[in-house]
Amino acid sequence: MDRIAAMNAFVRVVEAGTFTKAADTMDLPNATVTRLIQGLEKDLKVRLLHRTTRSVTVTAEGATYYERVVRLLADLADIESSTSLSRGKPSGKVRVETAAAIGAMVIVPALPGFQREYPEVEIELGIGNRRSDLVAEGVDCAIRAGGVDEQFMVARQIGADRFTTCATPAFLRAHGTPDTIEALAALPTVGMVSGRTGRPLPFRFLDAGDEQQPALRHPLVVNDTLSYRAAGLAGLGIIQAPTYAVLDALADGRLVALLPDLQPPAIPIHVLYAPNRYLSAKVRVFIDWAVTLFERHDHLRRV
16 A cells, blocks of 8 residues: 555544545546545554545544644655756646636736746646635635635735726716715615625725725626626726726726825735645745736736
8 A cells, every 4th residue: 555645635624624625636436446445444453434424524533634644745845846946947737716816817927937947837727706625625725806705724815905996988988986985875876795705895995094885776696897898898887907907998088087185905815735735846836926926017017
């Protein structure tokens, strides 16, 4: 039996909560993962996991073994990572999760530069607003805007999302251009659903240091920044969009910025990854690259 493979399988099963999820994240058949765990328990002469048809729980001996194995695997990853970095050739697949707009408008356009520098690293970019279980689904890191709900993840701030309130010239000709928050609240606005709460995000304004969140009427609500931008460009209402997502439309006049003296507060952007996994060379270079990418962007760098 490959003891290291068995240890990795055991750690994945504990973190994922099921054999099936662990097998999926390791790209192995369920039977292989089961066989590795059974072989490990046979060699150790101890039961590590309690199995039922619906779930897997760790025994007391398994919990102790898990804590020590995680440290051991981290040390091994450290050795491999240092060797890989010394050769200057990180390699392998990095699974990254992010929202559609950040992926399509920020990360993907810059990836040619990353690929030139690290040609042996493959990026698997998962796009969507659903906040997946990073460990259970085998995601190496996630780039997310807003608050961090995951208590047991490392969250490193790499940027900040700034917002612009805007609408099309045609919409403003039809409805008037609001010059106060109260005037804006009387007009149709497009709502953006939060991936965390499932409810529309409020429009936020800083007025003399005080934040205001007016009650708004949303004839349309969407759950994706690219669709949100499209709704604004279609004249369906006033939007308060990430500035990076509407820069081009503001520059060519398709959208007009509103209430410029009442700027919405920025929200942080973090890269998240599991704390009990040493960052391999391939993941480390991607995160370092993302930090530099956001720092160089006028509308995404940290406040």
